[in-house]
Amino acid sequence: MRSMRVVARWVVVLGMLGCSRDSGPITLPPVVVMSPYQLPGVVVRGAERGWWKLASQPVRYDEPLPVGVTMYCLSGTTRRGRYVRPGIVAADPRFFPLARYIELYVGERYLGRFLVDDTGKRIRGARIDVWSASCSEARRFGLQHGTAVLVRRESPSTAIRQAGQTAAAAAR
Numbered sequence: 546m547r548s549m550r551v552v553a554r555w556v557v558v559l560g561m562l563g564c565s566r567d568s569g570p571i572t573l574p575p576v577v578v579m580s581p582y583q584l585p586g587v588v589v590r591g592a593e594r595g596w597w598k599l600a601s602q603p604v605r606y607d608e609p610l611p612v613g614v615t616m617y618c619l620s621g622t623t624r625r626g627r628y629v630r631p632g633i634v635a636a637d638p639r640f641f642p643l644a645r646y647i648e649l650y651v652g653e654r655y656l657g658r659f660l661v662d663d664t665g666k667r668i669r670g671a672r673i674d675v676w677s678a679s680c681s682e683a684r685r686f687g688l689q690h691g692t693a694v695l696v697r698r699e700s701p702s703t704a705i706r707q708a709g710q711t712a713a714a715a716a717r
Contacts, residue, residue: 604640604695612671614651614691616683619676623663635663635674641695649673651691658696 604610622628625643641647641661649656659675668674673693677683
């Protein structure tokens, strides 16, 4: 009986503060993010199913490639012998050579610039596997369709922030 009184008091207090379940979702004003980096637009061309089976050479620089995107959360080292960390992806080396950077888009959302540093038994063809520290996030992500662009290495004077990297680390 006492717990019912305590709950009733909280309901009355919350009601006085304007908190109610009928108010609907909280809406916030839109945020516009401006970036000093100007990236060229990417046009995704449609491809026939299974076209990648006939590919005999890696993707060319700045050429958009439709890919399947998944996430993984394993710990340990990559194919190149480095520890996994944010900003690492696994890819088929026939398409994306190791130690190269790609820019990854899922739909119209830009995921970031990633280092191709790993391969995998199940990563064959036009597929990118992004490393995540959270296994639950990797499971929630599932398989999504996106676009990968193999990008040239920038000169050291150009500071581009890699996916998963803090702003302080990018400034070094």
